Amino acid sequence: MTLRIQAGPQREARISLAHLVSNIAVLGADSMTLDLTADAFGHGAQRIARAAAEAGVSTFTVRSEREAAQIQDVLPRGTTLGVGRVDEHSVTHSYGLDPARHRGTKPVMRLSARVLAVKQVAADAGVSYGYTWRAPHDGWLALVPLGYGDGFVRAWGNRAVAQWHGMRCELAGRVAMDAHSIFTGGQSATVGDEVVYFGDADSDVTAATFAEAVGAPVVSITPAFGSRIPRTFTDRVDAS
Amino acid sequence: MRVIIDTGAYRRNLAVLSARLDPAQLMAVVKDDAYGHGALQMVRVARECGVSAFAVLDITTGVSLRASGVLGDAIAFAWLFDAADDFASAIEHEIDLGVSNVEVLDAIAAATSLVENSGHDALRLPVRVHLKIDSGLHRNGAAPHEWAALITRAKHWQDEGRIEVVGVWTHIGEASAEDDDTSRNVFESAVDQSRGVGLNPTLRHLAASAASFERVDFRYDLARVGGFTYGIGPGSGIGPADLGLEAVMSAHASVVRVGDVDGQSVAVLDCGYLDGLPAWRLASDGSNEELPKTGYDVVIAGVRCPVLSVEADTMSVALRETASPVQVGDEAVVFGSHLRREPVLQEWADALGTVGEEIAVRVGLRAEREYRES
Numbered sequence: 001m002t003l004r005i006q007a008g009p010q011r012e013a014r015i016s017l018a019h020l021v022s023n024i025a026v027l028g029a030d031s032m033t034l035d036l037t038a039d040a041f042g043h044g045a046q047r048i049a050r051a052a053a054e055a056g057v058s059t060f061t062v063r064s065e066r067e068a069a070q071i072q073d074v075l076p077r078g079t080t081l082g083v084g085r086v087d088e089h090s091v092t093h094s095y096g097l098d099p100a101r102h103r104g105t106k107p108v109m110r111l112s113a114r115v116l117a118v119k120q121v122a123a124d125a126g127v128s129y130g131y132t133w134r135a136p137h138d139g140w141l142a143l144v145p146l147g148y149g150d151g152f153v154r155a156w157g158n159r160a161v162a163q164w165h166g167m168r169c170e171l172a173g174r175v176a177m178d179a180h181s182i183f184t185g186g187q188s189a190t191v192g193d194e195v196v197y198f199g200d201a202d203s204d205v206t207a208a209t210f211a212e213a214v215g216a217p218v219v220s221i222t223p224a225f226g227s228r229i230p231r232t233f234t235d236r237v238d239a240s
Numbered sequence: 241m242r243v244i245i246d247t248g249a250y251r252r253n254l255a256v257l258s259a260r261l262d263p264a265q266l267m268a269v270v271k272d273d274a275y276g277h278g279a280l281q282m283v284r285v286a287r288e289c290g291v292s293a294f295a296v297l298d299i300t301t302g303v304s305l306r307a308s309g310v311l312g313d314a315i316a317f318a319w320l321f322d323a324a325d326d327f328a329s330a331i332e333h334e335i336d337l338g339v340s341n342v343e344v345l346d347a348i349a350a351a352t353s354l355v356e357n358s359g360h361d362a363l364r365l366p367v368r369v370h371l372k373i374d375s376g377l378h379r380n381g382a383a384p385h386e387w388a389a390l391i392t393r394a395k396h397w398q399d400e401g402r403i404e405v406v407g408v409w410t411h412i413g414e415a416s417a418e419d420d421d422t423s424r425n426v427f428e429s430a431v432d433q434s435r436g437v438g439l440n441p442t443l444r445h446l447a448a449s450a451a452s453f454e455r456v457d458f459r460y461d462l463a464r465v466g467g468f469t470y471g472i473g474p475g476s477g478i479g480p481a482d483l484g485l486e487a488v489m490s491a492h493a494s495v496v497r498v499g500d501v502d503g504q505s506v507a508v509l510d511c512g513y514l515d516g517l518p519a520w521r522l523a524s525d526g527s528n529e530e531l532p533k534t535g536y537d538v539v540i541a542g543v544r545c546p547v548l549s550v551e552a553d554t555m556s557v558a559l560r561e562t563a564s565p566v567q568v569g570d571e572a573v574v575f576g577s578h579l580r581r582e583p584v585l586q587e588w589a590d591a592l593g594t595v596g597e598e599i600a601v602r603v604g605l606r607a608e609r610e611y612r613e614s
Contacts, residue, residue, distance in 0.1 A: 149272035
């Protein structure tokens with residue numbers, strides 16, 4: 001069988017089950033079908049299904065018979081699982097991928113990582129492969145261990161922003177397979193500082209923001225993180 | 241979607257590359273589950289082909305591979321960590337460590353004491369360390385002004401019997417030949433300085449796939465080769481065929497519908513961006529200009545079919561007149577090997593404004609994998 005390697009501890013996809021339950025309440029638990037395709041769009045099908053069932057959802061769906069067979073065992077008792085095409089509108093709403101357009105919804109996934117190293121750069125210094133980004137002035141870079149091998153889209157380099165200490169920081173240069181750099185300007189980050197990408201309660205940056213940065217569909221962003229980024233579940237909605 | 245991993249192609253690529261790099265040693269890069277090809281299987285094959293050094297990225301991956309037994313006594317080289325990582329585990333599993341700063345060096349030295357005091361009999365001191373100089377990429381690596389402090393500290397821990405500096409390394413930007421030459425000069429100077437303080441790095445490594453393939457003077461003692469071993473071309477028109485390599489991964493889907501859309505005969509395949517296929521399309525120069533919709537193909541029954549759109553779980557392709565009409569259930573090769581006249585990853589990557597590695601790893605980590613030896 002294949003070895004599915006868990007990467008190191010410096011990254012986190014934090015899943016808010018309370019936000020999921022809140023989104024379900026907005027949609028109406030009785031009438032909704034929750035799509036669990038692609039491991040619940042990268043949120044973790046088992047925990048998502050359990051929390052949703054406790055919030056009154058009884059109907060789930062996935063996109064194929066193969067995926068249905070894979071998750072059948074982890075579904076809560078008394079619920080049904082169908083097979084059907086992905087309804088992007090419903091998925092965006094359920095997982096709070098675009099709260100700006102779906103009023104009242106909240107992001108279920110919050111993506112963050114910890115600074116691995118910092119580096120001082122002079123004005124005009126090139127960063128990462130091809131030197132596609134150059135420092136606008138003397139300042140500091142922070143190296144973050146998230147790369148396209150983790151589902152962090154390579155094209156976000158020079159196109160997206162991260163949040164560090166509440167400040168928006170450019171993604172400086174090409175995203176490599178396992179890391180990228182952010183420019184923190186005149187201030188230096190400290191190794192271990194948290195860098196947040198989307199889904200933070202205090203920010204309006206969402207998965208949709210990252211999708212728009214490269215013209216990708218909003219529901220394509222979170223599934224890519226899959227099992228490469230450790231998930232933590234908050235709010236203890238489920239009893240276990 | 242299903243991917244087929246051709247271990248025969250991997251063997252042939254390793255043979256081509258090892259011969260080309262000789263006498264420099266090839267370090268096979270197997271991070272990110274071997275770029276989505278499956279690290280256990282790829283390491284097993286590479287060991288049979290005589291490869292004895294592997295780049296594993298982080299301690300967790302190195303420990304998993306060492307513990308699985310496939311590595312044997314081969315080198316496992318990890319470098320992505322901070323001073324808080326699990327160095328005790330790395331030491332017990334004999335992972336070579338790539339170090340960029342004094343804090344990490346001190347943490348490794350502290351971990352040797354911990355492991356020693358725990359009486360772990362697997363402990364083999366000194367810990368093998370490769371010191372990294374930043375030669376211009378500005379990611380990790382010690383900046384040139386920090387280098388003297390790093391090698392002095394390393395010499396101290398080496399004299400204490402805690403570590404042995406076996407290597408000096410860097411990562412180059414490949415922005416231009418001139419920039420790479422500048423990086424090479426920084427690297428050479430760093431090696432000289434390390435010798436000046438009494439270190440003896442016998443593994444000097446600077447180059448990855450492209451630079452080690454093209455430039456003899458960039459090979460030194462060892463080259464870290466990832467993409468090329470999997471037959472992934474560097475892009476901008478250069479594919480595996482131009483390098484004497486062949487694709488290891490091919491991706492396969494099925495035709496689920498055939499019909500007419502606006503007078504165009506179209507087939508719908510059962511794979512889409514939820515399978516990892518990129519759902520964006522960007523110019524390779526980084527501009528956001530509007531691009532034509534097509535530009536990459538799949539193959540059905542030996543005929544190339546331009547991709548019209550990639551949706552969540554389906555993909556539409558244009559059909560041309562063929563002798564035998566395409567039917568539901570037919571197999572489509574989404575990308576594969578030029579030797580079978582299939583589109584290669586580099587064609588997709590060039591059209592989408594990315595690199596083949598990104599597509600391979602996105603698809604390979606999620607798909608069902610099947611291994612074949614051709």
